[in-house]
Amino acid sequence: MAVKADLLGMTFGYLTVVAPAEASPSGGTRWACKCVCGRVKPIGAPELKRGLTKSCGCKSAEMRRAANTRHGMTETSIYKIWSGMRSRCLNSNSNVFSYYGGKGVRICERWEAFEAFLEDMGPTYRKGLSIERVDVNGDYEPSNCTWIARSEQALNRTNTVRLETPWGHLSIKETAKKIGVSDKCLQHRLSRGWGGDKLFQPHRGW
Numbered sequence: 001m002a003v004k005a006d007l008l009g010m011t012f013g014y015l016t017v018v019a020p021a022e023a024s025p026s027g028g029t030r031w032a033c034k035c036v037c038g039r040v041k042p043i044g045a046p047e048l049k050r051g052l053t054k055s056c057g058c059k060s061a062e063m064r065r066a067a068n069t070r071h072g073m074t075e076t077s078i079y080k081i082w083s084g085m086r087s088r089c090l091n092s093n094s095n096v097f098s099y100y101g102g103k104g105v106r107i108c109e110r111w112e113a114f115e116a117f118l119e120d121m122g123p124t125y126r127k128g129l130s131i132e133r134v135d136v137n138g139d140y141e142p143s144n145c146t147w148i149a150r151s152e153q154a155l156n157r158t159n160t161v162r163l164e165t166p167w168g169h170l171s172i173k174e175t176a177k178k179i180g181v182s183d184k185c186l187q188h189r190l191s192r193g194w195g196g197d198k199l200f201q202p203h204r205g206w
Contacts, residue, residue, distance in 0.1 A: 007031050007045060013054025013109070015043065031192045052139060073114070078125050082117045083132060085140055095190065105133075108141035121145065166200060175200075 007017045014036045021032040021042035030042035035056035047053040073079045088100035089107050111117045120142045121131070130148040131140075138144040163175050170178065176186040180202050189199055 012048040015057055052108050081131055082114050107140045
């Protein structure tokens with residue numbers, strides 16, 4: 001079947017589509033995109049249309065440098081939320097990376113810069129809220145993120161995050177019940193990076 005050339009010549013951020021490149025593993029089409037720096041890179045149509053990728057990568061470094069400039073907000077709650085989001089998706093040493101970056105959850109290129117994140121999410125932020133993805137299988141991007149109370153997020157997490165346990169893949173709530181501990185106790189263990197038999201041992205006094 002011929003590829004529908006509906007993106008040829010279109011521009012997305014710093015990228016201009018110059019040709020269909022190849023089929024993606026999911027069966028879609030990657031497009032050959034020329035960046036303003038001159039590099040040509042194959043990129044999937046969803047990434048282009050949703051604004052997840054706007055350059056070949058050369059502008060990401062530029063945005064990261066901008067995010068590290070002095071803006072006087074490094075100690076604020078919203079900055080720490082942005083930093084935590086990046087850690088979950090980009091830091092393979094994070095104890096929750098397997099639930100985010102390890103599962104393919106990405107952060108849109110625009111939010112590489114804290115200032116852009118603040119512009120998009122800051123007006124609706126209130127103290128005590130946490131960032132939540134509307135579609136839990138989607139990425140961190142303006143159209144898929146909202147603020148919710150931390151207590152509500154914790155409840156969502158106990159029901160949706162799946163753990164590999166001796167009893168199969170269970171939610172935090174189900175796993176805690178099997179072990180005989182509270183949801184809070186199990187989440188505490190996970191936050192401390194416990195794994196293996198240690199994670200699933202019975203209650204030990206807290």
